[in-house]
Amino acid sequence: MPGPMEQFEIKKIVPLEVAGYDVSLTNSSFWMLVALAGISIFLFIGTARPQLVPTRAQAAVEYLYDFVRKMLDENVGPEGRRYAPLIFSIFIFVLACNLLGLIPWVGTFTPTSHISVTLGLAALVFVVVCFVGFARHGLHFFSLFWPKGDPVFQGSPIAITMKLLLGIFVFLIEFLSFLSRPFTLGIRLFANMTAGHVLLKVFGTFVVSLGSFGALPYVFGILPLGVNIALSALEVLIAVVQAYVFALLASLYLNDAVNLH
Amino acid sequence: MPQFDFGTVFIPQVAWLAIIFAVLYFGVVRLTLPKVGKVMQAREDQVASDLDTAEKAKASADRLAADYDAGVAAAQEAARASLTASRVKSAKAIEKKLAKANEKLAAEAEAAEAALSAARARAMGEIEGVAADAAADIVEKLTGKRPAGAQANAAARSALA
Numbered sequence: 175m176p177g178p179m180e181q182f183e184i185k186k187i188v189p190l191e192v193a194g195y196d197v198s199l200t201n202s203s204f205w206m207l208v209a210l211a212g213i214s215i216f217l218f219i220g221t222a223r224p225q226l227v228p229t230r231a232q233a234a235v236e237y238l239y240d241f242v243r244k245m246l247d248e249n250v251g252p253e254g255r256r257y258a259p260l261i262f263s264i265f266i267f268v269l270a271c272n273l274l275g276l277i278p279w280v281g282t283f284t285p286t287s288h289i290s291v292t293l294g295l296a297a298l299v300f301v302v303v304c305f306v307g308f309a310r311h312g313l314h315f316f317s318l319f320w321p322k323g324d325p326v327f328q329g330s331p332i333a334i335t336m337k338l339l340l341g342i343f344v345f346l347i348e349f350l351s352f353l354s355r356p357f358t359l360g361i362r363l364f365a366n367m368t369a370g371h372v373l374l375k376v377f378g379t380f381v382v383s384l385g386s387f388g389a390l391p392y393v394f395g396i397l398p399l400g401v402n403i404a405l406s407a408l409e410v411l412i413a414v415v416q417a418y419v420f421a422l423l424a425s426l427y428l429n430d431a432v433n434l435h
Numbered sequence: 436m437p438q439f440d441f442g443t444v445f446i447p448q449v450a451w452l453a454i455i456f457a458v459l460y461f462g463v464v465r466l467t468l469p470k471v472g473k474v475m476q477a478r479e480d481q482v483a484s485d486l487d488t489a490e491k492a493k494a495s496a497d498r499l500a501a502d503y504d505a506g507v508a509a510a511q512e513a514a515r516a517s518l519t520a521s522r523v524k525s526a527k528a529i530e531k532k533l534a535k536a537n538e539k540l541a542a543e544a545e546a547a548e549a550a551l552s553a554a555r556a557r558a559m560g561e562i563e564g565v566a567a568d569a570a571a572d573i574v575e576k577l578t579g580k581r582p583a584g585a586q587a588n589a590a591a592r593s594a595l596a
Contacts (some may be wrong), residue, residue: 182437184444195446203451210455214463221467224474226481235471258472263464267456289438290448298456368438 178375182287182368201283202291209270209285238266245422250429257428260302264295265421272367272413276406286416287367289360296360299424307431315434319348322435359423366416370409377402559595566591 188199220235228236242262246254268286275284285291307315321344326337377398385395437444567587575581582590 179436184437184440184448195450196443197447197450199451200447202448203455206451206455210459210463213459217463217467221470224470226474226478228474232471232474235467236475239468239471240475259464259468260460262468263456263460266464267459285448285452287438288444288448290441290445291452294449294452295456364438368436 178372178379181283181371181375184288202285202288205274205283206271206285206291209267209274212274213266213270238262242421246425246428249422249425250432253432254425254428257302257306257425261421261425261428264299264424265417268295268363268420269414269417272417273410275367275371276409276413284367284371286363287371289364292364292367293356293360295363295420296356299359299427300356303427303431306428310432311434315431318430318434319345319352321345355427359420363416363420366412370405370412374402374405374409377405563588563591563595566595570594 185201186198187201187204190196190198216231217235220229220231222231223229224232239258239262242265243255243258246258246261250257271284271286271291275282275287307318311317321341324337326341327334329337380398381395381402384398385392387394567584567590570591571582571584571587574587
């Protein structure tokens with residue numbers, strides 16, 4: 175029986191090499207392409223003939239778009255709507271990858287269970303946040319890391335020295351936490367997806383091994399099967415929630431870049 | 436874990452991710468989403484303008500109702516005033532007519548009284564004459580001698596008085 179980690183194995187479908195680098199079409203890239211195709215169908219059908227009174231497909235697209243726009247309105251403010259297409263793309267891509275990976279029997283692969291993919295997406299968010307921050311505020315963007323509110327050069331010399339020292343300390347901590355954001359963002363999604371799929375696989379293995387118990391066949395496999403059914407429902411929830419969390423954190427980071435504090 | 440096998444796993448996935456996400460963002464989302472965004476904006480505008488129109492219509496309806504109420508009140512006021520005026524006028528006219536009629540009646544009554552007293556005086560004179568004649572006849576029969584007319588008249592008047 176395959177181990178629980180084997181489902182994350184990258185398999186080459188079409189070997190490919192460009193400039194000495196291996197860029198083969200793998201099962202991961204294949205399922206990313208499937209996600210892209212699914213999203214394209216969803217969006218192109220939903221926006222084929224936009225009407226004031228929407229069709230079902232259009233209403234579905236509008237619902238998701240409105241969800242992203244509201245999230246940006248709440249977390250970034252009126253400036254945030256400009257970034258709605260980007261956050262929407264990230265959200266729907268992560269969501270599609272997460273959900274597609276849960277389809278049983280057809281040998282699906284979850285690209286978001288690979289840290290390379292999630293880190294890549296997180297790095298994109300990080301780069302966008304830095305770009306927006308420096309484009310809007312220039313070097314003033316670094317004031318994001320300085321404690322806000324208390325003017326430094328006020329009070330006695332001792333107070334000023336203390337405030338300066340404390341400010342530098344806080345600045346370093348904030349800066350490090352800022353730099354760690356892409357990693358926490360990427361690892362959170364990767365860990366959630368991986369853990370869920372491992373759990374499903376482990377209980378699936380239990381179904382087989384307990385169900386093939388000689389004296390009473392099938393009977394003992396029912397309990398882990400029930401657990402697996404419940405876990406599948408939970409995994410669907412986690413797939414949606416993690417896509418939401420990823421998009422939410424991306425918009426919160428964008429808020430820092432747009433509005434500083 | 437195959438995920439941490441970065442040497443073989445990282446570059447092909449990230450390369451495909453970059454391509455696929457670029458296609459997704461520029462080729463799909465950027466082409467489709469603004470259309471829906473435009474429609475959503477148009478819908479919001481439409482709803483807002485419809486609400487605005489409805490509010491305006493309600494305001495004008497309210498104004499019309501107020502105008503109507505004011506018109507009814509004014510008409511009632513005018514009707515009441517003209518009713519009072521005509522009542523006063525007719526009362527005056529009746530009073531005038533009554534006064535005239537009274538005057539006429541008084542004049543008639545006076546004339547009738549005058550005629551009555553004249554008739555009474557004449558009747559009195561005639562009665563005197565008749566009494567004097569009768570007295571003179573009686574005296575003639577008793578004495579055989581007829582008294583003078585003036586004497587008989589004076590005697591009758593003093594006897595009647």
